[in-house]
Amino acid sequence: MARIDRLFDELLSRKGSDLHLGIGYPPLVRARGELIALRDTPLDTAEMEALLFEITTPEETRRIVDELDLDFAYSYADKARFRANYFYKTTGLAAVFRTIPSKILSLDDLGCPEIARRLSERTSGLILITGPTGSGKSTTLAAMIDHINRSRACHVLTIEDPVEFVHSPIKAHITHREVGPDAGSFASAIRSAGREDADVILIGELRTNETMKLALQLASFGVLVFGTVHTNSAAATIDRIINAFPADEQLQVRGMLAESLAAIIAQQLLRTKDGTGRVAAHEILVGSSALSAMIREGKTFQITNLMQAGRSAGMQTMDMALERLVKKDTISVQAALEKAIDKDSFQKLFPDAQGA
Structure with a gap:
């Protein structure tokens, strides 16, 4: 020992x-x-x-x-x-x-919205899980991969530094590659992934514009690609990816992202009201023709309105998710207000709690 x-x-x-x-x-x-x-x-x-x-x-x-x-x-x-x-x-x-x-929690265990399950059942596109360090991105990704592993026969390839959750094959064939021992870099492993007959590819972190572009290319080839980015909102994630490229490449990247983006799940972890644990709040943006047009035209400022109007498609803003958790008495108003995007508007939803 x-x-x-x-x-x-x-x-x-x-x-x-x-x-x-x-x-x-x-x-x-x-x-x-x-x-x-x-x-x-x-x-x-x-x-x-x-x-x-x-x-x-x-x-x-x-x-x-x-x-x-x-x-x-x-x-x-x-x-x-x-x-x-x-x-x-x-x-x-x-x-x-x-x-x-050691035990991979399920989407139900984590209290993830139903849309996370439906997104896991897609066969192509780019799904990004975003949030600050320590917000539970890897845990959510592991639950989505676990759902795939339990529900369909396919080849799942993970590229990580280091490998975190280890998935034992159930219905899927699982390949874990660790940058360093198994691959020289994220970029070289992603390039190689296209030749490894993978149906689902998890990329631990999209750190550079090279890895972002390779992930977009794979998603456009009919592969379901998962990745993580350190951003706090869906709109900021799109801006971060586009701005990672030189100006003369951004138009092309907008087109690739508009075509391939299936969803962005931005999450934050908050302490529960009773102090016994933590719970995730999820902002969810789902790909659509309207979103594609916004990305191509550089109108990411309209994405919040798109999520507010897209409840039937499983979309919600971070503030909508926080409001729901407060109303369920899962988190306090004060904890929600710390994470809220539009703090003034959010505070007006709970006037009785102001100053409490």
Whole structure:
């Protein structure tokens, strides 16, 4: 048993999402959104190196020393997997471990809208899951891939850095590729994906305009492509993708995006009103001829109105999702107001709660 596994036991027993390790600080666990110290005494350099380098390979140890940064996945027996990030800061070596549950939660378990299931059943197009770091994008993606795995015979290819959720084949054939050990880069793995007879491709993160363009091309070839982007809203996601390209390429990218975009699910995590956990609020934009026209014409400012009018197609704005969670008494008005896009309008919906 590695020494760090004792800290993982603490993390799991507290149902925490992250373990933070830094020299000069005690080990910290994020549980229900708050950081909690596991002990009073801080970590020193010797203990930190002993904890972190006991679970890395010689090649991984060389990379953190040479490149000052390392991402990998660590499996703790059959209890859980963790996405590890080692890095250096002013006080020295540090690390953050994100919990990846060994059990993949279903769309029902997560309380995802029904449209998420219908989108998973598509056979082509680009579906983007967006939101800030720690908003549960990977968990939602895993649930959508799990639904595909349970419902149809197809080839699912995931390209990640590192591989997070490991799917065992049920009806689908699953191929996991990890950037680093299995592929030189996201771009090279995505290029190769077109020759691997995949029906569904999950791309861990669309970080560059090259990976974005390759994902758009795959989606236009009749493949269902999932990807994540670090943006807070559907409209911002479209602008982010287009603006990632030089001006002379943007017209072409608008055309590709208008043709291939199936949906954007932008999500935020909020503490529940009773303080026992967290719940996701989803903004949902579904592809349509109206959306395609807006993308081609650069009228992304009209997307909010499109989502407000598109309830029958499963669409909703973030503020609509937050309003629903408040009315269900799942979250507080104050928590919703922090995440609301139009805070003034949202506050007017609940005048009795103002100042509460």
